[in-house]
Amino acid sequence: MRILPRTAESGSYAALAGLAPKRRPSLTPYYFILPYLVFFVLFRLGPSLAGLGIAFTNWQAVGTPRFVGFANFEAMARDPRLGDAFQNTVFFVLLTVPTLIVLSLALALFLNQPRRGRAVGRVVVFMPYVIMSTVVGVLWTWILDKDFGLLNVYLNFFGIANVPWLVSESTAMYGIILTTVWWTVGYDMVLFLAGLQDIPHELYEAARIDGARAWGVFRFVTLPLLAPTTFLVLMLTIINSFQVFDQVYVMTSGGPGTATLTLVQYIYTTSFQFQKFGYGSAVALILFGILVIVAFFQIRGYRRGLKGVE
């Protein structure tokens, strides 16, 4: 059965374009993205390209960079802190991504039902996302305080002794993960909500007439039709999770010990605090490589997934 409705991806726009009279491509749309483009080139693309070169130098931000070939990359092999940062980041990604996907999907499904107060519910879930990361960090440092934190007060209520959250190597990363989930789940939820609203009602009706129960409807209608959105959310969440920084910087600075040291935190620390911009750029290049590989597999999976659905 072909259940995917024709959308922009399957070429309906292309068909429309064919009908339109041929004319020179207009520059107008580009004027609209020009302000963003200027910032993108000046503050994203430019520095990224510069970083590519800096990675092969020894540079302290002042003075002339000295070319050192692959020395920065060789130094990585002898750097135990980098190993810590890599391990912690992967751990963070492995725990945060599934939690965020499942939770945001569940919230989207729940808040997609026609029920009283759902607008308020959506706002409540999304609201943390608009708070500045530093504020989130300070707020959760208080919530997670071992002795007087709100979370432990609630846990005490259920007879659970004070959890040392941010002041123990074994729990600090969970504190960061908890904060991250609270902070960003609303964003993923909104994407899922948009995806859910694109699914035509007739399909649900048809499934129900065929005798499908709630789980069956979810498994064979919602989930497959939501696949493009799920892939998008998955990709964004993985990439964002690999780049976790703000919460860590504000809440733990990578500590206690090296328990919450992540790759971007380490890049920032080596570059700006230790003035080793060459080495920092080299590590950033490695992170970039990881993200490219992740994105490559995801885009491939996305295409295959689409084909499977069709």
Next chain:
Amino acid sequence: MRKLSLMLLLVALLTGVMALNAQDVVTLEFWGGWTGPDGAIMQQLVDRYNAEHPGVQVNLTVQAWSPLFDAFIAAASAGESPDIMAMHPQETAMFINLGLIEPVDDIVAASEVFQKDAYVSKAWELQFYNGQMWALPFDLGIHGLYYNLDLFEAAGIEAPPTNAEEFLAAARLLTVDAAGKHPGDEGFDPANIVQYAINMHTNHHGFYQWYALYNQLGGQLLNEDATACAMDIDKAVQAWQWLQDLVYVHYAAPQGQTDYARDFITGRTAMLVDGPWQIPAMIAAEAEGLRWATAPYPTIFDKAAVWGSGHNFTLPTFADPTKRDEALAFVEWLAANSFDWLASGQLPIRNDLIASEEFKELPGRQAFVDMLPNQVLLPNIPKFSEIFASNAPTPMMVMGQRIILEKADIRTEVQNACDAITAILSIP
């Protein structure tokens, strides 16, 4: 049309006035990391200066020290700098090495305010690196011992502890569980302690304290030319052991503490090791019934030593050279008016201030000032940040947090830190 020409005239006039102003008023950019209540006091000083000197406009920029230094370096890479940059004496080598600050020997030679004899000698000496003077001294801050007078009286302790023996005796009496029992008493319950004797830093002040205790044992951190770790492992272990035992053996300090001043003010701890910058908070807490006093940091081991730091002013290389005179005049004014800065709790370093009657009337300072000759600063080296930075996983932070928070094996952590330090210093 008439409206338009009127507008144009107005604009022209305004521009003219502004241009005139710009010519008359010298603007000085002044950066410092005073994010606590001390920031407000510095702003008041700056405001007063601006009011008294119509030809100069000082703009104070305050953000936390670490991002402030990042911004200082980033600005310098673009050839820009503030006109006056505040920092701490142990950080100057880092910026000297980067070429971001200039020596002040000539300026000092010509200055009537910055004269060696007018200052506590320690404060003066700290501004030197490789035989040159690089910064203008402003204040010092060291650890001291705050104690709660009511809790001391309740425990029957007459004087604050000065050595290890007195300290442990007092700590036992000041640590109380829910049943009113002390450590060592029959049935004492470490899981239900309601009052601890003292705080235990889980942040960078943890290794600051260790550094003081290690110095009390006569230990040295780096070799003479600062190219390798030169720790005496046994002494380093002994110093950490004292701190770790306070938490895990004597139950005198809480585990995993986060807000030291608050715990002292609320009576959760009877003593507090911290800097003089907590004095304003203590004075404010008197309204809540706190009765407090200060004592010198105790000498636990062989000789007196206490962690310290301070503030100074540097003149950045990339600052506008034509504003140098105004910048210097402002800093001289600050130094001459540094009595007002003492409201921040920081310690005076000018001899006339220390000897003055008005200083003696300020509460809590004397115990700190008495200990000034014993202050030890972290080594002023170009790679300071890589070894000592407080908000990064530096060898010192990792060692301290693992020992204090995780009860890690001290010898292993000390050895790891020493190896890491040598590795950092061995790279040119």
